[in-house]
Amino acid sequence: MKKSIFILGCTIVLLSACNNEASNPVEKADSLNEVKQDQMPVESASVENTSKFLVKAADHGMAEVELAKLGEERATQQSVKDFAAMMVKDHTAANAEVSALAAKLNVTLPATYAEEHKKTAADLRDKKAKDFDKDFMDAMISNHKKTIDEFKDASDDDMNAEVKTFITTTLPTLQSHLDAAEKIRKAMK
Template sequence: MKKLSYLLMIAAAAYTFQGCGGHKDAKETADSLNKTKDTTTNAMNTGGIAVTNDDAKFATTAADGGMAEVALGKLALSKTSNASIKEFATMMVADHGKANDELMAIAKAKNITLPAAVDSTHQKKMDELTKMNGKDFDKAYVDAMVDGHKKTLDLMNDEAKDGKDAELKAFAAKTAPVVQTHLDHINKIHDAMK
């Protein structure tokens, strides 16, 4: 009971700090909350978490990136007239939406707090892209997708290789080939735009 009270106090302080001008984005808040959880127990009523801090950080990073891919895909669908980019953006919304749902289910079962919104870096990129139109938007979106998918592929491969939690490792191993397909697809679009 003491541990639960302590966790609730930390969560309240984190949200109060966030609301009072302390600028902590949703991913940082989720990472902080996960670090306070006891990794020696998975009992939900004691605030335990069933994974190591590294595995929890993988989950928050993957969730953050996945949410950004869906949001940017939806933005691209509303802004581009390029058929290849529309096709790619549709794939982002579908594939990353499905992966996000799967990751949320794993996180819930293991008591991992995931971010409720994208981090400040992704939000800044979305804000920049929102202000663009036409070929400027297309180029910036494609560049962001190439960069983002390279980072996501590394993240998935690292977790598949070095993760400690079997379910998160399996999720990463299953997701990595999908991300590789996305990267190959966006690289072809990128090359065709030159």
């Protein structure tokens, strides 16, 4: 009985939070996943780690695609435009994998990416053409370093085997993106 009351209370709080448009979409997804996990008969670190990773991966992936689309539109150097096109292609494919895994594992993903990424996009939109390419590549380097660290950290966590396989197969692509971004950025100096 106490658990049912607790779950009902959590659901009401979550529904209220979902109605608040100023809420962080990543936090909303994490909260919804926590309620689902609380309703499971057995608690599992694997389930929690899996859902948290998929939410982060979706957040970063959606942001990368949107930032890359901006790069395709605004970049002045062909190498930057080509890099941005590769980001759209590769991250769109990765996002589809994350979505499929989340659907299979009943994990709620954020509807959009977090405010920190929206701020980066807004900052890049405000850049003058002569500054855009360098700042875009700096953002790509920073974002990929953070994403690689999160993927590496998650690879050590107890989680779903299919998600671990996704991490293992995606890490080399992320590293190649970072290497390419650093090479392009270095050539701009």
